[in-house]
Amino acid sequence: xxxxxxxxxxxxxxxxxxxxxxxxxxxxxxxxxxxxxxxxxxxxxxxxxxxxxxxxxxxxxxxxxxxxxxxxxxxxxxxxxxxxxxxxxxxxxxxxxxxxxxxxxxxxxxxxxxxxxxxxxxxxxxxxxxxxxxxxxxxxxxxxxxxxxxxxxxxxxxxxxxxxxxxxxxxxxxxxxxxxxxxxxxxxxxxxxxxxxxxxxxxxxxxxxxxxxxxxxxxxxxxxxxxxxxxxxxxxxxxxxxxxxxxxxxxxxxxx
Numbered sequence: 655x656x657x658x659x660x661x662x663x664x665x666x667x668x669x670x671x672x673x674x675x676x677x678x679x680x681x682x683x684x685x686x687x688x689x690x691x692x693x694x695x696x697x698x699x700x701x702x703x704x705x706x707x708x709x710x711x712x713x714x715x716x717x718x719x720x721x722x723x724x725x726x727x728x729x730x731x732x733x734x735x736x737x738x739x740x741x742x743x744x745x746x747x748x749x750x751x752x753x754x755x756x757x758x759x760x761x762x763x764x765x766x767x768x769x770x771x772x773x774x775x776x777x778x779x780x781x782x783x784x785x786x787x788x789x790x791x792x793x794x795x796x797x798x799x800x801x802x803x804x805x806x807x808x809x810x811x812x813x814x815x816x817x818x819x820x821x822x823x824x825x826x827x828x829x830x831x832x833x834x835x836x837x838x839x840x841x842x843x844x845x846x847x848x849x850x851x852x853x854x855x856x857x858x859x860x861x862x863x864x865x866x867x868x869x870x871x872x873x874x875x876x877x878x879x880x881x882x883x884x885x886x887x888x889x890x891x892x893x894x895x896x897x898x899x900x901x902x903x904x905x906x907x908x909x910x
Contacts, residue, residue, distance in 0.1 A: 656771055656781045657838070658800035662823075663816045664787035666806040667843040669696035670877055672784040677701075677886035678904045679780045680742035687734065687778035689713070689771070690747035691792040697784040698746040701737045703884035706747045709735065714748035720766045721757055730770040731777070739889065743778065755791045764791065764831070768799035789823050797824065798831045802838040804907075807859075807866075809842060809852035814859070821864075838907065839867035846873065869903040872896060 659672045672688060680686040690697040691713060695706030706712060711733045719727050735744045758764075771781055783796040797803065803824060807813050817840070828835045840859070846852055847870075859866050872895065880890040887897040 655779070655802060656775070656783065656800045657802045657804060658783040658785060658796045659804045659806065660785045660793060660797065660820070660824075661806050661813075661816065662787055662789055662820055663808075663813055666787075666808045666813065667841075667871070668692075668787070668806055669700060669784050670881075671804065671806055671841055671843065671871070672782050673697050673700045674886050674888070674900045675904055675907075676780070676782040677739060677742060677888050678901060679782075680739055681888055683741060684780045685741050685743070685778050686780040686782065687743045687745065687774065689745045689767075689781060689783040689796070691751070691796055692747055692784055692786045693749050693751045694786075695747035695749065698744055700881060700884055700886070701739070701742065701744050702735060702746070703738070707749055709746045712746040712748035712751075714751050714754065716745070716770065717751070717754050717758055717763070717766070720763045721754070721761060731774065739886070747784075751792065759791050764795055764798060767795040768832075771799050789820075794827060794831075797827050797835060800832075801834050802836055804838055805840045806843045807840045808844050809846075809855050811855075814855060817859075817864070837865060839865045841867055841903065842870040844873040845870035867903065867906060869899060869906055871899050871903070 659668045661668060676686050676688045688697055698706040715733055716730055733745055737744055783800060785793045785796050824837060842856060856866055874896045876891050876894050876896055880887050887900060891897055
């Protein structure tokens with residue numbers, strides 16, 4: 655299954671959700687690949703313990719190769735790194751990804767990621783794609799390549815307005831480029847059960863028919879600590895409440 659985690663609003667936990675769900679998948683014995691398309695490289699750093707620009711190969715190499723002809727090309731499989739965690743692998747981001755965007759757009763390379771990931775599915779049955787906080791070439795490539803989309807949501811009015819726009823964008827892309835894409839659900843992140851507004855927003859979204867998932871992720875310093883030590887929660891704090899919420903969310907997504 656190829657899943658993309660996407661929201662045009664920054665700071666909603668895309669990388670944290672991507673990496674922690676992927677880490678749970680890997681811990682269950684499933685070869686799992688994280689594809690980091692965000693030039694900030696947060697997922698890469700989180701799982702590899704070093705900045706994306708310090709690695710020898712990345713998604714920059716993959717996309718640059720789509721623009722060139724001739725020999726010396728590496729397959730996408732040659733660009734994959736094994737993380738310190740068994741069954742967990744990364745296609746790293748790079749801060750210079752954005753420099754390729756205009757050329758990739760003009761030469762219509764929008765389907766290249768899908769073609770490449772389809773080739774990897776037999777080796778990596780679980781593929782998780784982290785995206786930039788913008789509906790740019792790389793995000794559209796990810797949405798075209800994916801079968802399921804998860805939308806992080808952090809319970810404020812600005813996020814709600816962004817959600818409406820995001821839903822329209824995903825539906826339009828689905829109609830034009832990828833009829834297999836489904837919004838799997840909205841993941842409520844940094845949820846405060848003691849506050850009135852988050853519950854009110856969730857109830858209103860549900861009443862409007864939005865697929866808000868019933869497992870909510872609470873805010874915790876443990877998440878920041880796990881970032882600091884580059885260790886996903888199921889390895890860093892396996893018994894913590896937030897870790898258990900991620901486990902429950904993973905099981906919900908894989909039920910049946």
